Amino acid sequence: MNKDQQKVVQYLSEAHAHEQALTRVLQSQIAMTPRGSYRTLLETHLDETRRQTDRIERRLRTLGQGGNAVTAVVGVMQSVVGQALAIGKTPIDLVRGSGGEEKVLKNAKDACATEALEIATYTAIERLAEQVGDAETAKLAASIRAEEERMLERILKEIPKLTTAVVRADLRGDSSYDLTSTGAAEAVREAGNAARATTRKAVSTAKRTSRQARKVPGVAQVEGQLKGVVASEEDLAIPRYDELTAEEIIAKLPGIAQIELAKIDSYERINQNRSTVLERISSLRGDEPWTGYDELTAADVIAVLNECDDDRAREVREYERAHKNRVSVMKAAERELTTA
Numbered sequence: 001m002n003k004d005q006q007k008v009v010q011y012l013s014e015a016h017a018h019e020q021a022l023t024r025v026l027q028s029q030i031a032m033t034p035r036g037s038y039r040t041l042l043e044t045h046l047d048e049t050r051r052q053t054d055r056i057e058r059r060l061r062t063l064g065q066g067g068n069a070v071t072a073v074v075g076v077m078q079s080v081v082g083q084a085l086a087i088g089k090t091p092i093d094l095v096r097g098s099g100g101e102e103k104v105l106k107n108a109k110d111a112c113a114t115e116a117l118e119i120a121t122y123t124a125i126e127r128l129a130e131q132v133g134d135a136e137t138a139k140l141a142a143s144i145r146a147e148e149e150r151m152l153e154r155i156l157k158e159i160p161k162l163t164t165a166v167v168r169a170d171l172r173g174d175s176s177y178d179l180t181s182t183g184a185a186e187a188v189r190e191a192g193n194a195a196r197a198t199t200r201k202a203v204s205t206a207k208r209t210s211r212q213a214r215k216v217p218g219v220a221q222v223e224g225q226l227k228g229v230v231a232s233e234e235d236l237a238i239p240r241y242d243e244l245t246a247e248e249i250i251a252k253l254p255g256i257a258q259i260e261l262a263k264i265d266s267y268e269r270i271n272q273n274r275s276t277v278l279e280r281i282s283s284l285r286g287d288e289p290w291t292g293y294d295e296l297t298a299a300d301v302i303a304v305l306n307e308c309d310d311d312r313a314r315e316v317r318e319y320e321r322a323h324k325n326r327v328s329v330m331k332a333a334e335r336e337l338t339t340a
């Protein structure tokens with residue numbers, strides 16, 4: 001490879017790394033942006049950015065630089081999992097229900113800066129490629145630059161609207177930011193549906209049922225956790241929560257479903273953060289007969305019971321007694337234990 005080509009490869013590789021980083025930034029922005037035109041714009045540009053990354057990669061390969069360094073990084077973070085993970089990074093004050101509008105506006109301003117940088121990057125690549133006689137790369141850079149220019153224009157159009165939302169929320173006390181409609185919340189719900197579908201399938205394939213059901217992740221808990229951070233006192237499964245002492249709360253915790261425990265856990269962490277309460281919750285949350293149990297219907301559990309051993313049936317009986325008290329499930333567990 002001659003010096004001219006090396007320079008082109010260097011610039012393209014930098015642009016490639018930048019697009020990959022942007023994929024992650026866009027995902028975390030989508031995670032904290034409620035449904036609406038700005039979110040749609042981000043989602044569209046996420047797809048566009050992935051295609052740009054591919055196009056640059058292909059060009060680099062043609063230029064003899066398609067090796068591992070370039071292709072390695074793309075992975076898990078580009079999937080829906082990335083969005084769900086981003087919940088963990090959502091700033092706590094945002095999750096507490098204040099400042100959401102302002103955070104989205106700030107993200108949008110950052111996105112403008114990012115797009116401007118990309119426009120400059122592709123302008124430089126185009127000129128460089130032209131001057132070293134690489135028409136193919138010049139064409140690619142011009143085409144990507146046009147996409148970035150459109151994106152910048154569209155974000156700029158969103159800015160006044162996003163600012164109006166800040167004025168309404170922060171100055172007029174009329175918040176429109178809805179955590180439950182953010183990309184992260186929607187990703188969690190989708191994951192929940194997928195997990196439930198998987199569980200149902202597992203239940204119908206009799207033999208390995210109980211083993212498979214064990215693998216279903218506790219999506220209800222994540223969902224509860226997310227709801228808890230925006231919950232107010234009256235949303236909790238324990239009435240007059242704020243007036244109760246830690247001891248009184250601890251006495252009421254057994255018997256509460258996992259999703260509600262998760263909600264209380266988040267609420268407690270944000271408010272009084274008493275270690276005694278949190279410790280009791282975490283010991284109760286480990287109690288499910290298998291992970292994901294709480295998301296199953298009574299019929300699902302009974303189907304598993306028909307296939308499982310005594311130990312598992314005993315665990316189900318104890319858990320139901322302590323938490324959910326579903327007569328049909330307890331009867332089925334009992335039957336399993338007496339016929340065995």
Ligand SMILES: [Fe+2]
Binds near residue numbers: 022049118148
């Ligand atoms: Fe881009």
